[in-house]
Each structure stands twice: as structure tokens, then as C-alpha cells.
Amino acid sequence: MRLHNKDIHINPPQWIIIGFLFLIMIGTVLLLLPSSSAGPTSIGFTDALFTSVSAVCVTGLAVVSTGSDLSLFGQTVVMVLVQLGGLGFMVFGISVAILLGKVTGLKYRQLLQTTTNSLSARGLLRIAMIVLLFALLLEGGSTLVLTWRWHEELGLADAFYYALFHSVAAFNNAGFSLFDQSMEQFVGDPTVNLSLSTLFIVGGLGIMVIADVYKTRNFRFLSLHSKVVLTTSAALLVFGFVALFLLELWNPASNGLSVSERLWAAYFQSATPRSAGFNTVDIGSMLVASQFLIIVLMFIGASSGGTGGGIKTNTFVVLLLAMFNTFRSGNQVHAFKRTIAMETIMRALAVVVSSLAFIIVATLILTVTEGINDVYFLTVLFEVVSAFSTTGLSMGFTDELSTVGKVVIMITMFVGRLGPLALAYALTYQQTVSRASYPKDQVLIG
Template identity: 45%
Template sequence: MNKLITWMLMHMNLNPTRKLAFSFFIVIVAGALLLKLPISHQYPISWSDAFFTATSATTVTGLAVVDIGEAFTIFGQIVIMLLIQFGGTGTMVFAIFLLMMFGKKIGLKERLLVQNSLNQNHLGGIIPLVRSLLLYTFIIEGIGFLFLSFRWVPEFGWKTGLFVSLFHSVSAFNNAGFSLWKDNLSAFVGDPIVNIVISILFIIGGIGFIVMKDIWKRKRFQKLSLHSKLMIVGTLLINVIATLMIFFLEYGNGDTIGNLSISEKWFGSYFQAVTTRTAGFNTLDIGAMTPASLFFMMGLMFIGAGSASTAGGIKLTTFIILIFSMVTYLTYKKETVLYHRAIKKATIFRSLTIVTVSLLLIFVAIFILTITEKFPFIQIAFEVFSSFGTVGLSTGITGDLSLIGKIVIIVMMFIGRIGPLTFAFLFTKKLNTPIRYPEEEVFTG
């Protein structure tokens, strides 16, 4: 499949942005075809369900219209796991890796594709970055697999225990949220090993390789790049705040954490808080959570995790920059400054564009679903935010969506994975003009 992707992309007259989007589309189509094979499923599934599952896996979302553990055979589950790996690490990263394995020369076009895929500003060092990224991915997933095996092999036996450990390690690190159990991880709500290992995997995956590499290289916080500092501090703050919010909002809810022990309450609140930003696993019944919790979680899903990571959403750094830019304007300052570094105006404009495009897309998707679906508004909105943020949490309505509803969610998952800006650039063309026009005041606010 990677050979096909590589050949097609290198011979298509498309710009890097469109090639990146097309690479995901190719993987999704190939995945859907594989999932429709008789060897992949226990009982017949429709083309729409196969396409939905392939899209959800490739975009590392985790929304499911069928029970993954019951509907698919081991072969089908392996296909889903590989789609998660391709989609999470990046289809172009694997395509370039394949070229390197066969001793092919990596030209400027290929480097531009990887640059776009990894959201890098410079072409220098792209190939070593690909090698490091893949090595880092397999090491972290291997460690997660090992720890989960200690927990699940004694319970399920060697064959099943090793497979579910590998599947969940890949799914967690890539922030996919797919589980082989119908109730996801609800059976392990108070299990310290499962909670800690799975959450560490998706937090590391959500922070991003660039930040982890920076930490490994520079060791001390003061020497880290501004991006790394914002990601580390922002992740800690938002995770603590989210845990406390879920704990207090759900404390008296007997259908979620209300009847659990105090330690299980904290584990459940912590896990559901940190997974909401993009991972999509759940140890609590999402459909039973209070409207306040669901609304709060929509905000977390919209923010997402780190840029150049396996996460979706507008990204945490985008959110932080906009918050501080707002403070800058309200306090009559000229520059937005973070850790003694001024933020470029182009970065602020980019952040504003990301948020504006994202909100417009979400508004359109919710509007369409309110016409085609008969579910309560908050459930529809939650589903859209979850698909856009490539989170995968659901109140339980995914499998009952109409065909149009499934198509809308598929589109939102695709946009969420390639990014709202990349999606917008698919329909625009760069214009170079030396003309400047006179300024005039427009009243706002």
C-alpha cells in the first residue's frame, strides 16, 4: 500500500498540501476495501460502515458504527491497527521510509511532502527526523505493549493478552481511542496499571515528537524552545483543571463516578479528563454524563493537544496564543510576549484563521445533523466536536446515524486529521501581488 501511495503521489501534478490530503484518502479507500473482504469481518458489514471505520482508524479518531471486537476478525483488527499506525505517524512518513528502505533517492518533492506532513518550517534534517520519529514511535509503543502485557496476559492468556496489549498500545500512542471491548475501558475504571499506562501513552503521543526530542536534547526547562515550554506547561495546567472539573461535575452522578470509591472517582475523573483532549478512550459511560460535563468536554475536544503530534483539534498552542493575544489587546500592549519572546503577527493571524475556519466547519456540520438526525442537540454537537477533534468519544449515537449523518462525520474526521488550514488551502491558490491599498477604519465590536 505504501508503494502505491509513493508512486501515485510522486507522479501527480499536485501541490504538497493536496498530495498530503490525497495520501490520507488513498489509505482510507485501501483500508475500506480490506475491511470489506470476507476474511476481515465476522458478519457482513455495509460499504458505508467499512468506509466509516477505515476513516476513523486512519484519522486516529476512534468513533465506531460497529463493535470492533465483535464485527471484525483478527485480520480485520490488524488492518485497523495498521491504519491507526499509518494515520497517526503520517502516511508520508511511512512512504518516505519505504523509499529509504529500497535505497531510492529522496528528492525535493518528497521532502516538501514530509515537511507539510510534520508541520515543519525548514527542509533541513527532514530525513533524519523521519528515522528518529519512527524509532521513537516503535520504542514508546513497545514499552506500552510490555507493561500492558503484564496486566492482560495473566487475565486473557498469551495469545489474546499479547494481541490486545499491542492493539491498545498502538491505539493509545496514536491517540486513536479504538478498543476491542464494547464498553471500551470501562471495566478498568479503577485499574491503576491500565489507567496510568494508557494515559501516559496518549499524553506522550499528544505532546508530539518535536517536544519530546527537545526535552531529550536540552534536558533543562529553561533551554527548551518556546513551543515546548507552552506545550508542557499548557498540558499540565489543562489536565489538572479538567480533572478537577470532571470530578466535581460528576461527583454525585450515580451513573458515572457517584457510586465508586474515592480512589476510583479520582482515577475515573483523571482518565476521562485527559483522554477527552484527543485520545477518545473512556472508562466512564459518556452518555450518562451530565450536560455540564459534556459541554465542558466539547471545549477540551476543540482545543486538542500538540501541533505535529497524533492529536486533533485546533491545538493547544493555538489556544494559548489566542488567549494571550486577547490579553495583550485588552491591556493596550503592542506585542504578545510569552517567556520573554514576542509572538509573530503572522502566527497570531494563523491562529485566528485556524479557529475561524474550525468554528465555521463545526457550525455547518451541526446544522446539517440537526436536520438529518433526531437526537438531542447536545448529543449531535458532542459527536461533531469529537469527530473534528479526532477524539472518538460518543454519547452512543454513532451507530444510529443516518447515511448522510455518517458522511458528515466522515468528512469532519478527515478535516480534523489533515487540519482545518490544510483543508482550506485545498480550495485556494497563492497570489503574489505587489499592490497595496489605502487603509480605512471599520467599526467593530
């Protein structure tokens, strides 16, 4: 690109940022239209911008009720933004270009590689097509199942629309719901619980893991990345389920639930912090210990290349393994009989530290702007982590945000969706390697 006879080099992450900003701008304009509002007037610029950012960043935090305050047109805009923001606009764009028979060069392959967080650009165009078709088939299957489940209550047409909206939101790990209380009325419903959780669990695994499983179909021959993601995801799901079930046994607010409903509630609430955003129980009524556990699970989030957010499961495991290796004085970090490169460990450390730093700053700002004397710290921290991890769960704080608070949460959602490390790289025009070499010295730790 040339501007005023000067070459401007835009790297792939910068193109991703430009694309996301463009989608947010278009979404804001569409949601500002009176036809997007269920009422006689527009929902206003701030709320339209917040909703657009939340949809494109597949978060689900809402300052207006998606089902009550938005019209059918406005809800459709949100659904399309979620689909584009979740699967990645580059996956869609390149897939459409392939279908139309247009040529895609190395630049577009690099963009797709950046979007999917894949380790190699080889075969990405074919993977993009497979993942797109897989996503549409999975969303379509869930739509049929949920239509069958809801058709007696809502009627066939409304049931289909509700099923389609929630299937798209679930696969893309966005917590938008047309029901005012999310999925709380279906706390013990196996069909709703399994349909939605399957979508956001699979969507959160990542494009490369899905493609790897499809190609190999044998755990032994999966890549190290896929093995780490699958085992960690399963372990976190089981841990969260057991911990939340045991903790909520002491919660008086759960006394009205049967044993079966408690089990389904524990399962769903252990899966949804992975960046899904739906809830089948009131998060604000849960025990403080349960809320804090959900914060931890949200911070870890989904997996690289998936539709979810957080620091990612693979990042969490790499640092965990590095910590254990340090304790036992090993000189290499291993997983599944493979050595993890030191560069990967340093990147994981950079992601976690920068994420924690951003969350701390955003939380500090909100505790000041949202009422320094009466705001509850855990409520603010929950909201910030939910926004940063693009989860969309809330303890009821989103509706009370001031204009400044909304801006802070919007920035948090945007940074969380792109990732701190990707954002830092995108804002760096030139990367230079230092040629200086200095003597080694020691710094005391601990």
C-alpha cells in the first residue's frame, strides 16, 4: 500500500485489526437504524457500538436486551456479526473466493494463518473450506434439534428462528440469547444443555484441532497441540463440574433444584466459562467461591484458533509444565514425549503477564468510575475477566455501567478478542533483532 509516495507495510495482524474495526463500524451503523430497535426510536450510538463490539468480539455482554429491545432486523444483524467475528472474516472471505474460483495468493494465506493461529500455511485454504462446511453442518444440526425441542412452546417458525440464533451464538462462543434470562428456564433440560454445550465446546477447540482430528482420527497420531488442547479441555471440564457441584451444595439459592438439575447446572456452568457466555443458573446468586472459580476458568478460556477467548488452554498448560520443570530442576519442558521450545514458553509467559496487567488496569479503572464507595470488587473483576476472555457471563453489572465503564469494557473485549500479544505485534511496524551481546548475570528470584 502506498500513501503520499510512501510505502506502508501492513502485516497480517494489522489487517485483522482493520477487518474487525470495519465490521464493528458497519454493525454500529446498522444497529443505529430505527429499524433495528423494537421501540419507536434508535437504541442510541453508545449502546449500538457496545452491542456491535460485543457481537464482533463474540462476547455476549449486552447493555440492551437482545430479545426485547432489538427488532428482528437488529437481532439478525447481531447474529451475522457473531458468525463473521467467530469463524473469522478471513475464513469466510477466502472460502467465498475459493467458491467463486478466484485466485488466493501468499498474502491471503498468511492472513488466514494469522486468523486461525495455525503453525503452518500449508493446506490452510482446504482447511478453511472444511471448517466452514463443518461449522455450518454443526449449526444446522443443532438448529433442527432445538427447533424440535421448542416448536410446541414457540410455534414452528419462532422455534426455528430461536434455534438458529442460539446455535450460531453457541458455536461461535457468544453469549447472546433471545431469552431475557439466558437459558435459566432450561436448567435441567438435557436437549438444550447438550445441544448448546456441544456447539461451544467444539467451537472453542480451534480450527486446527478440528482439522487434525478429522484427518487422523487417532489420538496417538495427533499433533502435540491437539493432544494438549483435548486433554486440557477435558480435564478443566471435569474439574469444573465436580468443584461447582460440590460448592453449590452449600448454596441456599439452589435448594429449589432437584439432584438432576443440580448435576446439569454444574456441568453447564463448568463448560460455559470456556468463553460461551450462556448460563442456566443466575451467576449473581452463586456462592462467592463458585464465582471466583468461574473467573479462573474464564481467564483460561478456550483454545488457540477457536472461537473463544481467554489466555487459551494450551498457553495455560505450557506455563504449568514450565513451572513443574523449574521445581524439579529440569532443563527441558516435555509433553507427550515431545520437547516444547523455549520460544513457545516465553510467548506463553508474555501472553499471561500482559493479560493479567490489562485486567488489573481495567479493573482498577472500573472500581473508580462505577462508584468507588459502593461497588463490589468481585463483581467488577468478574465483568472485566468476562469481557477480556470474551465469555459474556455477568453478575448483573453490565446494565449498570456508566458511559466511561462501557468504553472500558468495549476496549477490553476488543483487546481480549485479538489477544495482547497479537495486538502488540500488529502495532509494531518493524521488528529488529539486536546484534548486541551482553555478559550474563544473576537476578535473585523469590
